[in-house]
Amino acid sequence: MAAQTAAPGVRDQEIAAEQAHLDRVYHRLEEKIHEAEFLMSDAAQRGQVGTPGALAERDAQVFRAGIHLNRLNSEFEDFLFGRIDLLRGKDGKKGADGAFTSVDPADDAIREDATADIAETLHIGRIGVLDTDYAPLVIDWRAPAAAPFYRSTPVAPGRVVRRRVIRSKGRRVLGVEDDLLRPELTTGLPVIGDGALMAALGQARTHTMRDIVSSIQAEQDLVIRAPAASVTEVTGGPGTGKTAVALHRAAYLLYQDRRRYAGGILCVSPTPLLVAYTEGVLPSLGEEGQVAIRAVGSLVDGVTADLYDDPAVARIKGSLRMTKVLRNAARGCLDGDDRQPSVLRVVAFGRRVELDPQELDAVRQQVLGGTAPVNLLRPRARRLLLDALWRKSGRRFDDQQLAAEERQGFDEDISTEQDFIDFLDGWWPVLRPADVLAALADEKRLSRWARRVLSPPEVRRVARSLRRTGATVHDVALLDELETLLGLPPRDKRREIDPMDQLTGLDELMPQRGESGRERAERLAWERTEYAHVIVDEAQDLTPMQWRMVGRRGRTATWTIVGDPAQSSWLDVDEAARARDEALGARPRRRFTLTVNYRNPAEIAEVAATVLALAMPGSESPRAVRSTGIRPRYEVAGDDLGADVRAAAQVLLAEVDGTVGVVVAMNRRAQARGWLAGLGDRVVALGSLEAKGLEYDATVVVCPAEIAEESPAGLRVLYVALTRATQQLTVLAGERDLPNADGVPDLLRRD
Numbered sequence: 001m002a003a004q005t006a007a008p009g010v011r012d013q014e015i016a017a018e019q020a021h022l023d024r025v026y027h028r029l030e031e032k033i034h035e036a037e038f039l040m041s042d043a044a045q046r047g048q049v050g051t052p053g054a055l056a057e058r059d060a061q062v063f064r065a066g067i068h069l070n071r072l073n074s075e076f077e078d079f080l081f082g083r084i085d086l087l088r089g090k091d092g093k094k095g096a097d098g099a100f101t102s103v104d105p106a107d108d109a110i111r112e113d114a115t116a117d118i119a120e121t122l123h124i125g126r127i128g129v130l131d132t133d134y135a136p137l138v139i140d141w142r143a144p145a146a147a148p149f150y151r152s153t154p155v156a157p158g159r160v161v162r163r164r165v166i167r168s169k170g171r172r173v174l175g176v177e178d179d180l181l182r183p184e185l186t187t188g189l190p191v192i193g194d195g196a197l198m199a200a201l202g203q204a205r206t207h208t209m210r211d212i213v214s215s216i217q218a219e220q221d222l223v224i225r226a227p228a229a230s231v232t233e234v235t236g237g238p239g240t241g242k243t244a245v246a247l248h249r250a251a252y253l254l255y256q257d258r259r260r261y262a263g264g265i266l267c268v269s270p271t272p273l274l275v276a277y278t279e280g281v282l283p284s285l286g287e288e289g290q291v292a293i294r295a296v297g298s299l300v301d302g303v304t305a306d307l308y309d310d311p312a313v314a315r316i317k318g319s320l321r322m323t324k325v326l327r328n329a330a331r332g333c334l335d336g337d338d339r340q341p342s343v344l345r346v347v348a349f350g351r352r353v354e355l356d357p358q359e360l361d362a363v364r365q366q367v368l369g370g371t372a373p374v375n376l377l378r379p380r381a382r383r384l385l386l387d388a389l390w391r392k393s394g395r396r397f398d399d400q401q402l403a404a405e406e407r408q409g410f411d412e413d414i415s416t417e418q419d420f421i422d423f424l425d426g427w428w429p430v431l432r433p434a435d436v437l438a439a440l441a442d443e444k445r446l447s448r449w450a451r452r453v454l455s456p457p458e459v460r461r462v463a464r465s466l467r468r469t470g471a472t473v474h475d476v477a478l479l480d481e482l483e484t485l486l487g488l489p490p491r492d493k494r495r496e497i498d499p500m501d502q503l504t505g506l507d508e509l510m511p512q513r514g515e516s517g518r519e520r521a522e523r524l525a526w527e528r529t530e531y532a533h534v535i536v537d538e539a540q541d542l543t544p545m546q547w548r549m550v551g552r553r554g555r556t557a558t559w560t561i562v563g564d565p566a567q568s569s570w571l572d573v574d575e576a577a578r579a580r581d582e583a584l585g586a587r588p589r590r591r592f593t594l595t596v597n598y599r600n601p602a603e604i605a606e607v608a609a610t611v612l613a614l615a616m617p618g619s620e621s622p623r624a625v626r627s628t629g630i631r632p633r634y635e636v637a638g639d640d641l642g643a644d645v646r647a648a649a650q651v652l653l654a655e656v657d658g659t660v661g662v663v664v665a666m667n668r669r670a671q672a673r674g675w676l677a678g679l680g681d682r683v684v685a686l687g688s689l690e691a692k693g694l695e696y697d698a699t700v701v702v703c704p705a706e707i708a709e710e711s712p713a714g715l716r717v718l719y720v721a722l723t724r725a726t727q728q729l730t731v732l733a734g735e736r737d738l739p740n741a742d743g744v745p746d747l748l749r750r751d
């Protein structure tokens, strides 16, 4: 996009001009911080006055000052990053941010000799800053006036003549990168660098994702700013920026409607590794602690699962058939335990009254006739037991009032009798999801509850998997389903809500004393069971049972769902689609497709496309935006696979500045960590399913055939593994890969 390169010396002049602007901005920010600090201390003093009027005023002041301080302090780093130079607009109207609103240039903005004047220059940053005379010094990147910075292209430039990305650190401008969007015009604007996007893509990777706020591309911007109503669905191949876009969208929604969304956005990620990788992006956009980013294995409070079931078991546990099994189990768990009392004996009116097993069973069946959650049926069970005991006691009264009084006394006496209380606790215990899940580990009980739903070998597999220690990722969705079926008493640890918080909305904007952003996100996640907006990353991987779990958290929410069917590790795609439809209901959906791969150079994307053609014949690969000229390296492992993997990783560590990921089949995870021991923290070993969403400067993909064969969706998992590198890829073939003379595995050959 960039064209003419400016003469030497011009770059320094341009940097100096941006430096002067940044100095003005900092000066203004300092003024505002002083103002905010003054307001805070003033407000604190006035708070002591205590009249209702003064209190309301104090709240309003603290509210505004708090926002200022919070944001200014956290965003002093590199918050000014962009500039656009614009032609005069069609009309002379200005928006709330002080910028002209028109997207199109005025008819006479361009003269016949293709010369034009720059009518407006806007600087874009992480927050908006107005000068003392309300002229915009910096426009918030989410404001409408900033949209042309992202949306303009040489094909549809609108008013934008030049787009500039400013690189700065603290108070110093380090450089500028320009894109000329109307190269046909003569405006006198110099153009510096090769364009911001390429500069951003060439940077070495760390173990955390960076924001892309200075180089969001037009098709991505359409998604980020899509109206929040209903469901926004985004598909796109690997590296098209789906995760980045979803996170920037969260920041945009907060900017648009903070009252509605603050603290009420849930972002569901497939793995804890991806959570750790992405959780810095929102704070860098100034939205610390407003979005709960959670792994799908950590959505149920008190459980953090990162164990995986083997694919055959995962397939059963993730399927909708489990809803039936769990419904039976939730009710079936009430009986069958040997320790349960089988007879109820109490003393009434001076004699023993007893209910035998048949009578008790009749009571139980009657109670279970209702559809309410099992734990919530306990009061009904208690009442019907008392009814049965009363009938058995043989007392009859002709006088109705007397009968009612007697009955009341009877109920009070019996229900406070220790024998009765103990019996009820044993016969209709309060069931916890974990207890019921543990009961499923008993093959006999499970086969009873799974009759005509699971086959005997399936029962055996599931029961065996549940006998192992530790919950798996798929168990979490089962626990959540059970929580609904059992109905738990409301959580008791809720934070007390300060009435003043409700008055001002301050609660949503200000962290509590001494609380970090992360702690705040944790607290909000704990307190919330339903969200205003739910983002699902890597949505193609959610099983039907997981869709039900996530759906329960967004019953009244708007949604952003990003994914790529070609990367799905779940086999039953249709069943997952049905569960997803059920979770989303009839809400209208707005669909977007991202088409450009920003991660992989063309040389790596080409290899991945070979596997895609096998995994999902007919589907299209995204277009790689750059090429490095470095071809993937193919090697064949000898007798010592570990030594070869280690050597390949060492070569890459020497060649790239940033990170190296070594992807192996899931069952080699622990082994691979051992192979890489001592190589430092730039290199990581990953099981194939853990590689989801992550990226590295270079990757080693170990024994592709093993990855492809480890599950029925293995080819798609291999496709994920091959698309993680931003610069270099080494493929290390094992025997099963049938490498050719050049070491290229059978699965990666085009012929």
Ligand SMILES: Nc1ncnc2c1ncn2[C@@H]1O[C@H](COP(=O)(O)OP(=O)(O)OP(=O)(O)O)[C@@H](O)[C@H]1O
Residues within 6 Å of the ligand: 197, 200, 201, 210, 211, 212, 215, 216, 217, 220, 236, 237, 238, 239, 240, 241, 242, 243, 244, 245, 564, 567, 598, 599, 692, 693, 694, 695, 723
């Ligand atoms: N507009 C952009 N400017 C700079 N970098 C970008 C841009 N868009 C995407 N990227 C970079 O491309 C890489 C891939 O982005 P991201 O992880 O969001 O893609 P994805 O579609 O979620 O990929 P996958 O499906 O493989 O998980 C990231 O390093 C991201 O920062």
